[in-house]
Amino acid sequence: MKHVIAYAEHRQGQTRKVTFELASEARRIADALGGKAYVVALGSGAAQLAEQLKSYPVDTIYVDEDRDVDGFLLDPVVDHLEAVAKQVGPSVMLIPNTLSGRDIAGKLLVRLGAGIVADVVDLQVEGDAVVCVSPKLGGAIVTHCALLPADYGIATVRPNAFAAVPGGGGARVERLEKPAGSYAAVIESDVEEGAGELALEEAPVVVAGGRGLGGPEPFDSLLKPLARALGGAVGASRAAADAGWVPYNLQIGQTGKTVTPNLYIAVGISGAIQHKVGMRASGTIVAINKDGAAPIAEFSDLLVVGDAFRIVPELTKMIETAKGHVS
Amino acid sequence: MKIVVTVKLVPDPNAEKKIDPATKRLVRTGVETVLNPYDEYALEAGLQLKERVGGDSRVTIFSMAPDTLKETLRRALAMGADDALVLSDGELAGSDVWATAYAMAKALRTLDFDLLVVGGLTDDSSTGAVPGALAEHLGLPCITNARKIDISDGKLEVERETDAGYQIVRGPLPALITTALTFGEPRYASLKGIMGAKKKTIATIGVTDLSLDLPVGTGGSKTELRSFAPPPARGEGRTIEAADGVAGATAILEFLREKKLV
Numbered sequence: 001m002k003h004v005i006a007y008a009e010h011r012q013g014q015t016r017k018v019t020f021e022l023a024s025e026a027r028r029i030a031d032a033l034g035g036k037a038y039v040v041a042l043g044s045g046a047a048q049l050a051e052q053l054k055s056y057p058v059d060t061i062y063v064d065e066d067r068d069v070d071g072f073l074l075d076p077v078v079d080h081l082e083a084v085a086k087q088v089g090p091s092v093m094l095i096p097n098t099l100s101g102r103d104i105a106g107k108l109l110v111r112l113g114a115g116i117v118a119d120v121v122d123l124q125v126e127g128d129a130v131v132c133v134s135p136k137l138g139g140a141i142v143t144h145c146a147l148l149p150a151d152y153g154i155a156t157v158r159p160n161a162f163a164a165v166p167g168g169g170g171a172r173v174e175r176l177e178k179p180a181g182s183y184a185a186v187i188e189s190d191v192e193e194g195a196g197e198l199a200l201e202e203a204p205v206v207v208a209g210g211r212g213l214g215g216p217e218p219f220d221s222l223l224k225p226l227a228r229a230l231g232g233a234v235g236a237s238r239a240a241a242d243a244g245w246v247p248y249n250l251q252i253g254q255t256g257k258t259v260t261p262n263l264y265i266a267v268g269i270s271g272a273i274q275h276k277v278g279m280r281a282s283g284t285i286v287a288i289n290k291d292g293a294a295p296i297a298e299f300s301d302l303l304v305v306g307d308a309f310r311i312v313p314e315l316t317k318m319i320e321t322a323k324g325h326v327s
Numbered sequence: 328m329k330i331v332v333t334v335k336l337v338p339d340p341n342a343e344k345k346i347d348p349a350t351k352r353l354v355r356t357g358v359e360t361v362l363n364p365y366d367e368y369a370l371e372a373g374l375q376l377k378e379r380v381g382g383d384s385r386v387t388i389f390s391m392a393p394d395t396l397k398e399t400l401r402r403a404l405a406m407g408a409d410d411a412l413v414l415s416d417g418e419l420a421g422s423d424v425w426a427t428a429y430a431m432a433k434a435l436r437t438l439d440f441d442l443l444v445v446g447g448l449t450d451d452s453s454t455g456a457v458p459g460a461l462a463e464h465l466g467l468p469c470i471t472n473a474r475k476i477d478i479s480d481g482k483l484e485v486e487r488e489t490d491a492g493y494q495i496v497r498g499p500l501p502a503l504i505t506t507a508l509t510f511g512e513p514r515y516a517s518l519k520g521i522m523g524a525k526k527k528t529i530a531t532i533g534v535t536d537l538s539l540d541l542p543v544g545t546g547g548s549k550t551e552l553r554s555f556a557p558p559p560a561r562g563e564g565r566t567i568e569a570a571d572g573v574a575g576a577t578a579i580l581e582f583l584r585e586k587k588l589v
Contacts, residue, residue, distance in 0.1 A: 106459020115549025193492035310572030
């Protein structure tokens with residue numbers, strides 16, 4: 001492994017922050033390995049994304065606005081990544097640890113005969129191995145796992161784990177040849193739900209609600225304004241998603257998303273282990289709960305025991321006022 | 328239709344995982360082994376399809392597991408699966424994702440099936456890469472995170488959840504599908520199911536039954552666990568009783584200012 005290839009996940013050119021995080025990290029690891037850093041952007045909107053990536057310190061940005069990437073599941077992307085990897089030579093692939101990133105990585109590891117470490121939050125080059133730091137067992141332990149010396153290795157990287165650091169400049173944009181291939185799984189339709197919301201995994205602040213909110217309405221009237229004031233996103237516990245108060249793509253926890261914002265505010269969430277594993281690595285955790293003995297007390301930096309329906313609107317007002325004075 | 332559902336056996340996810348500081352190993356004492364919860368949804372999908380398609384449809388469970396734990400699979404048989412095949416061999420110990428997917432794919436090749444249903448993640452290690460790797464090894468279309476599966480004229484139509492919403496995907500059979508947790512709650516085993524499961528077959532094969540070209544286990548792995556430790560401890564938290572909304576909000580705002588978060 002000498003070079004680093006980052007896969008730029010996006011939606012119609014609508015970037016995800018993790019792409020820039022991977023581009024930045026690709027540079028650092030490539031330097032440590034004495035190789036080059038590449039980014040691959042595919043599908044409609046890829047050219048526009050490549051323009052944005054030019055302000056990141058990579059050597060080459062490979063682009064193909066291949067329509068098949070948007071029309072078929074997985075294989076067009078995997079074919080392209082395999083071709084780039086074989087053209088570039090021995091390399092570490094950095095792929096976002098997202099739903100589609102995990103599928104791509106699974107297929108690619110067979111194509112490349114590569115080892116994989118998933119949910120990586122830090123990378124170090126030690127001798128001729130690339131060591132990945134990754135939480136396991138719901139964050140109960142943090143492992144150091146080496147991609148053993150080989151031609152190829154894959155790390156699926158947790159969003160929000162690395163800083164996106166612009167710099168360098170002068171990256172070349174190169175158009176890729178489309179590899180020949182036939183694809184079996186046809187995407188008939190692709191529907192966005194909750195469009196316009198900040199992606200939960202990438203939000204610097206998450207305001208999450210649970211059973212204590214009693215219904216769907218407070219997510220809109222109580223949590224959304226607070227999240228907006230703080231520049232963050234709204235999430236939920238499994239209890240709230242199971243009750244149908246919010247869509248499942250807002251669920252945080254073992255069976256939902258893992259988030260690591262700078263600030264996590266848990267409103268009316270008791271803090272069962274199922275929820276804890278999805279947010280325990282957040283920077284600062286504030287809980288508002290009417291029960292001072294709720295399990296969330298054990299892993300909150302601040303627990304305010306009181307009535308969320310009274311506290312949250314006041315807090316929203318105070319933060320808006322504070323912001324008003326600053327700007 | 329022949330359906331195979333893969334099942335992993337994991338420590339009870341509701342038990343908090345703890346590492347014994349002396350041995351640096353996972354504390355398993357008093358922790359029950361259960362079916363990976365994600366795989367129960369895969370099994371539910373397999374059983375629903377079996378019922379819908381009818382005829383001589385069958386659901387076979389496949390698991391790579393230590394022989395000593397295989398009786399745990401009775402629960403899957405009690406839910407309605409017809410039989411089970413376990414790949415069990417000391418040589419498999421220490422297999423990473425690469426070696427696991429390779430060995431599983433070789434074993435799955437010994438089974439004849441139209442549909443392979445896999446859980447989306449495993450509760451204990453959560454790489455999520457095994458389904459894609461299996462599909463690639465077996466040359467199957469890979470349709471993940473399904474919340475609705477329809478089969479007609481030997482073709483699949485799947486509604487799958489994405490990070491942004493959902494997609495409708497069509498594909499041929501045979502195929503590999505993974506299930507989302509919105510697929511529907513896994514059924515409980517009935518008393519009749521539990522009694523019937525006692526007579527069902529759990530067959531075991533080992534690596535010598537597979538035509539392996541590559542090593543498996545620790546020696547066949549492409550990754551190596553170097554060390555592990557508990558995560559950095561959080562500092563002691565504070566608890567404040569808020570008499571009213573303003574008092575609670577003021578306490579939070581002061582705290583956020585102190586942490587330079589506003």
